Amino acid sequence: MYTSKSRRSMRVMGLVLLLAFLLSSVAIAAPAPEKPSVTAASAIVMDYDTGEVLYEKDADTMRVPASMTKVMTAYIIFEELEAGNLTLxxxxxxxxxxxxxxxxxxxYPASVPLPAGSSVSVDTLLKLILVPSASASCIVMAEYISGSExxxxxxxxxxxxxxxxxAEYKNSxxxxxxxxxxxxxxxxxxxFIHRFxxxxxxxxxxxxxxxxKWYPNTNKLLPGLDYAYSGVDGFKTGTISAAGYCLSATAVKNGHRIISVVxxxxxxxxxxxxxxxxxxxxxxxxEYQSPYADVAYHWCREDVASLxxxxxxxxxxxxxxxPDEVITxxxxxxxxxxxxERSNALPELPETASPEETTAPENTTLPEETPASEEITLPEETPVPEEPVQTEPLFYDIYGHWAQDYIQKAAQLDLITGTDGxxxxxxxxxxxxxxxxxDRCLELPDENGLGFSDDDDIALWALEAAxxxxxxxxxxxxxxxxxxxxxxxxxxxAVTVLSRVIDML
Known part of the structure; x- marks a missing residue:
């Protein structure tokens, strides 16, 4: 048998647990990430997808890049490969x-001896430029592409x-x-990553x-190296006395890429x-800036955030x-x-479908027109019924639906239709x-963008819109x-398509 004291203790404990539950249910905004402590003179972090700068420290001061220069040299080599002037x-x-x-x-530090009088493939020279940071290999490619460094x-x-x-480049x-x-x-x-x-x-x-001879990569953030960081797949170091120690890097987490430079x-x-x-x-x-937890690293993040x-x-x-569920x-x-609506781009109401338009109830027979000279006398005890005012009929299956109002308004604007009510x-x-x-809500030019391998799968009623x-x-x-x-x-x-719609409004 419980004593009154034990019952009071249980009630107090119950209240404490209830309070703890209620407090745990309150959504508390997560604090912003603490800014990094960076010893480098200049630094920057960039979101690859958007180009947004997430952090910077003296990022616009001109500094000596040392062998990070080789990134531009490699970029031009890739332009030549794209143009067909070179192959690997x-x-x-x-x-x-x-x-x-x-x-x-x-x-010419970071030397990798090249054999005089012989030839080396573009593929090999690129590896020597980007991995052990071979300086002379840059001059070889510069002279081959442009005639002189x-x-x-x-x-x-x-x-x-x-x-x-x-930038003020003076060498390759x-x-x-x-x-x-x-x-x-x-x-x-x-x-570079976007284009090539x-x-x-x-x-x-x-x-x-x-x-x-084996030449290790000087970027030690790569897997298996001294400062390995999960998801790192590049980019380039640089070191001379005037530059100190430089490093541009990039990593991917859950499909989202970040770029850093020190x-x-x-x-x-x-x-x-x-x-x-x-x-x-x-x-x-x-993660902090993501509008929803499950799109932090999703490819639709930017579109979801903007909408x-x-x-x-x-x-x-x-x-x-x-994001990956089907949209209804x-x-x-x-x-x-x-x-x-938010873009001030809603079409005008069709003349025949005004929201104030009233309709008569179904199965109601209106009386024939009564001559003005005739008077109709109704019994005093019989009130004249007021005819209900009705807006455009709703679809039968949207009453009480969370989207009822949106569907009704869209239907009145002739943006959507149903079938048999x-x-x-x-x-x-x-x-x-x-x-x-x-196609119903936008004034699109009458152009044909088809030519897909599955054009035949498009229904006839959707062909022109497609x-x-x-x-x-x-x-x-x-x-x-x-x-x-x-x-x-x-x-x-869907949010990607709607973002494109908004961009063209």
Whole structure:
């Protein structure tokens, strides 16, 4: 048997547990990540997907990049490969002068001896430039591409200007002093990966063998090396006395890429520990800035964030957007209507479908017109019934639905239609259905963007809409240039399409 004292103790304990539960249920905003402690003179962290700078320290001061210079040299080599002026198998001759430079560790540090009078492939020279940071190999490629290193340097500076960099290149290798900013190096790395993603096949190498000798990568953030950081697949170090220790790096976590740059660190260890701290902070900021926990590293993150900021109804569940779930007809209608509303782009009401328009109840017979001279006398005890005022009828299956108001308004604007009075709001929407809806609400030019391998799968009722929306760039094919018109759309795909819609309004 419980005593009164024990019962009071149990009640107190129950109240404590209840209070703890209630407090745990309160959503408390997570604090912003603490900024990294960086010893390097200049540093920057950039979101690869958006170009957003997540952290910077004196990022616009011109500093000596040392061998990070070689990133621009490699970028121009890749431009030549793209243009067809080179192939990876192209054999490049090694002059006696360059063979001598390749052995001159005092004036051209990071020396990798090249055989005079022979030829080395572009592929091998790229590996020597990017992995052990061979300076003479840069001069070999510069002379082969532009006729002289001086002419090549002019191209380096012109390329930097085109990319929006602040740089003053004076050589192709960085063994001698010239200047650029940490921000500019991050811009170049981002552009390089975006335009030539195959560069990561080189920068991710932990070492390279040449003429019987193994040369390790100087970027020790790579897997298995001294300062290994999960997800790192490049980029480039730089070290001379005037520069201190520099390192540009990039890493991927859950499909999201971050770029970091440090310049003028005091030693090899700190440039790597600084870079690790910067990458940690960059990924933490991506999570912190994410509009929903489950899109922090998702490819749709930027579109979800922009639509949420605009005030679009995304039908999220607390801190979950559910990007990979299929989107229903109701969800897409709510997203579309609020996106157009917030962008001041809702179409005008059709003349025949005003929201104030009234309709007579079904099965009601109106009396014939009564001549003005006749008077109708009703019994006093019989009140004259007031005829109910009705708005445009709703679909039968949306009463009480969370999206009822959005569906009703969209229907009045003729953006959506149902079948036999039903809308089926919770049925997933297909790509071709989405095309038809967008074609109804946008004034798209009558152009044909088709030409996909599965054009024959498009229903006849969706063919014209598919042609116009594809031409406008709202829908794109997948692998093998397929459109997948009958496939259902995910919520992530829907926000991407709506972001494109907003961009073209």
């Amino acid at each position: 198998d192209t054999m490049v001759p090694i002059s006696a002068a360059n063979a001598q430079r390749s052995r001159d560790g005092s004036n 001086a002419a090549f340097v002019q191209r380096m500076n012109a390329t930097a200007q085109r990319l929006g960099m602040t 290798h960085g063994a001698h002093v010239h200047y650029l900013t940490a921000r500019s190096q991050a811009i170049l790395v981002r552009e 993603p195959q560069i990561l096949d080189y920068t991710s190498l932990t070492g390279v063998s040449f003429n019987g 310049m003028k660190s005091s030693n090899d260890r700190t440039r790597h520990t600084d870079s690790r701290a910067l990458l940690d902070y960059g990924f933490a900021m991506v 949420k900021d605009l005030g679009v109804e995304l039908h999220a569940s607390g801190d979950s957007f559910r 007809r109701a969800e897409f209608t709510a997203m579309l209507y609020t996106a157009l 039903y809308f089926t709001p919770d049925r997933p929407i297909t790509r071709q259905e989405m095309m038809v809806v967008l 042609a116009r929306t594809s031409a406008a760039g709202l829908f794109q094919g997948g692998n093998g240039n397929t459109l997948r018109p009958e496939a259902t759309c995910s919520r992530a795909e």
